[in-house]
Amino acid sequence: MLQLGDEVTLYSVVFVLVLLGTRSPVWTTALTVSLYLFVAMFRFPQVPSSRARQVLHPLRGTVGSGRVSVVAHRGGGHDAPENTIVAIREASKNGATGVELDLEFSADGVPILMHDETVDRTTNGSGPLCQMRRSELGNLDAAAKHRLSDTFAGEKIPTLEEAVEECIKLQLTIYFDIKGHPDEAAAALKEVYKKHPVLYNSSIVCSFEPTVIYRVRQSDPEVVTALTHRPWSLSQLGDGASRFSSPWKYSWMTVLDVMLDWAHHHVLWKLCGISAFLVQKNLVSPEYVQYWAQRGVEVVAWTVNTKVEKDYFQELLQVNYITDSLVEDCDPHY
Template sequence: MLQIGDELVYFSAVFLLVMLGTRSATGASILTASLYVFMVMFRFPPVPADQAGRVLRPKAAAGGVPVVAHRAGSHDAPENTLAAIREASRNGATGVELDLSFTADGVPVLMHDETVDRTTNGSGPINKLQLAQLRRLDASARHRLKDKFSGEKVPTLHEAVGECIKQQLTIFFAVKGQTDKAASALHEMYKKFPALYNSSVVCSFEPKVIYKMRQTDPKVVTALTHRPWSLSRFSDGTPRSLSSWSQFWSGLLDVLLDWAHHHLLWNLCGVSAILMQKDFISLDYVQYWAERGVEVVGWTINTVVEKEYYQNLLKISYITDSLLEDCDPRY
């Protein structure tokens, strides 16, 4: 009933805004009706609640809340590596977040950045490197514990999934782009490893990625990732542009994007969770989504005080860079 009531409010607001802008009740009615028909025809229903619950609230979190290692635990081991996955499991994580990328020969691998410069002893865009070239790089070369993990390789998606299943970890597949290629590669993983339907979630900042994933395989649990003001400001809050005009328009787009995430896109994609930047989460925010059957997961929670807040007060899942100690805040 709440969702139906919400929709009446949203579409009424659209009607009023369009009518005020066009001074045409007929035009506003047609546009609002078209939007409603589009939503009814093309939105995906969420996966069954029991399936989403198994993924987002695994039994391994009994007595606490699920804890997900960011990039498989980038502070405790070289990020997005098999060593990090094993380390996360040893340190008590219930899941790992892994970043999907592709080599020049189309092999899905784990890498957060567009280049290999920050994390390996190589350089250049990952989409310009063949898998054989990537395999020669040391993925621990620039990590603070490089001596302990020396020689660690960049894993393929297949290797990472196999290791996560072995360690009984939930996987948060983070997809940043290459929508069709990513959906196809992940669909292949779900066919090879059916256990993933009950132990993984596909998440992205880009709604089109989630929509394409649901279109490719509607049985997959999905989540939208969001940070308010992401178009106008960097993660630390500094403006992306020095131009007042540019800042104004990007800020306006931010408002529209935020509204769309909370009132339209989640429903269109049929997501089971929203991954929200930590500074924008409160008890009221968690309750807002709970009323809509959507879980909230916070990121990135890197201090003991923050973790206690999530475990004892919010009682929701969180993503962290370290399972062992406080580390640098990540915005």
Template sequence: PPPPPLCGAVLLEGCFLGEYLGLLPLLLAVLFGDPGGSGTPVRAGAGAGMWLWEEQGGLLGPFSFILLLLLLVTRSPFNACLFTGSLYLLLRLFSFEPLPSRRALQVLKPRDRVSAIAHRGGSHDAPENTLAAIRQAAKNGATGVELDLEFTSDGIPILMHDNTVDRTTDGTGRLCDLTFEQIRKLNPAANHRLRNDFPDEKIPTLREAVAECLNHNLTIFFDVKGHANKATDALKKMYMEFPQLYNNSMVCSFLPEVIYKMRQTDQNVVTALTHRPWSLSHTGDGKPRYDAFWKQSVFVVLDVLLDWSLHNILWYLCGISAFLIQKDFVSPNYLKKWSAKGIQVVGWTVNTFDEKSYYESYLGSSYVTDSMLEDCAPHF
């Protein structure tokens, strides 16, 4: 028998999955017309389902999935269309337009070639997140540096990866409990393998680090771990004081909230989302984070949802220019999928000669590394 008419009041109580799939292209056509922005109308009929899933560069795939899921759960085309359409309209209403791709390329490939970005300033070659690391990275041929932004208890923006000073300095305690005056007395080279080569280092302020990078013509990847409001305010001040940052820096974060807030604060800043698959359920070296099976399982599910959201929705919402992802998940096909969306991919942390050659010669993709000089283990 012919399928029931496409009407919001019709409940398809007896439909099979195949009939839902047959209706899917028509429902999407009613909702979106051409949501992918390709200029090609949504096609119905034979093969339409496959075409929907193969469409590149837009939102059609993710919203096809959402609509299909809602159809199966609610068994109501009206409710499914209403909810999916509302999500789509909200996304279009509150999303940011991405910057022109040439702006991202100015940061990622400023010399028209693959960039090598020194992770934390090159944490294997010099004490991480220090002015010495920045100088050493420039000396060793890095195109740019990735620097971690944190704050002291009195609100001074500084360079620090952890929320405590224990791992990298001769002190102990949480950053939120230490003033800048106390922080300044610590030695950030105390626990580094080359500590004797850097006897007089201090933990730098954000401004000191920016000035040093610009002095050495290095691009900057500002890595923000949290404090979205404070971080965006501090970075906005840097962009106002040093306007050249608009063309040679990027703000990146694992937290979409930070990137969205940065785009709200200044839409001219190049931004990127950072991601490591399974980061909620596993540590950087692959070990489960939780002993309890139920808790570990919950975070595995959350990892799947986060990964799907980043790759399908959040990149569009934030209007990012680049996607930073753990090196083992980068492939030619992965690069192609992001390129179709106008987004550059940066792999991290690429620490061996063979991996660097693969990125430079085969993938043609920029990368983040702990050392510009030799192979080394990753610094999590």
């Protein structure tokens, strides 16, 4: 629930900015009240905290006292080919609480597991997913570019249904990461939740894009959801390099980054009714965890890939984290 201090600060800032821009007390009041009414009328409430906690803190695979959950990023992309059935199995074997899986779609609309919009980086194929049918994708080797390609040679790109069935069998929590396609993703997830009701208590839908989360909640308000956030994500790549060669475009995207960061922390989380906030690890501190705890939202850190970092999140912060490897230190997989 949005705290009173947040509420007053949010609408006070809006009021002052609009007043400075319009010089009209009437228009300023009208626009501020309209924003308030919009958020009040169209926001989704958070799912019951007891169910959100069941998803975020299942008994299986929890670390230490059972308070911290460890989630394998893309199924554990360092330990096995990412977003594959064998990765899910390896994650379970290595003690993960759950797996984070990326949802994409083939040219014929079949929901599959894939992080990128092309198959080039991870398979022995080439080309965009939007031009490849499920039958074509089924002929590719999803382990071809992995460091352990000899061990896992011939691994296939799984469908969403195949991955869900495997996770349910292994009692793994699923973090569905949705990169785009809000309408298609909402429809596909609604179908899979209808077929497997256990997912309401064992999965969470996450996305960098608030429109995706809002559409999922529209389709099924009972789904536990989370927003994913990394500071400067619009202007910089995961390794900190600029996304743009143009200084003007980079500067403009930096401004948008500041606005997006503010919106995530003050408006979007409430509008979507999220239960968790998945955030890049460098932003997480005791104060930051407390900030979200006061709003009934849990922090999940990513991507935590060294023993020192894992000890920090497990022992000191006691915060769930997402990792590329359950067995050794490794570099992050962007």
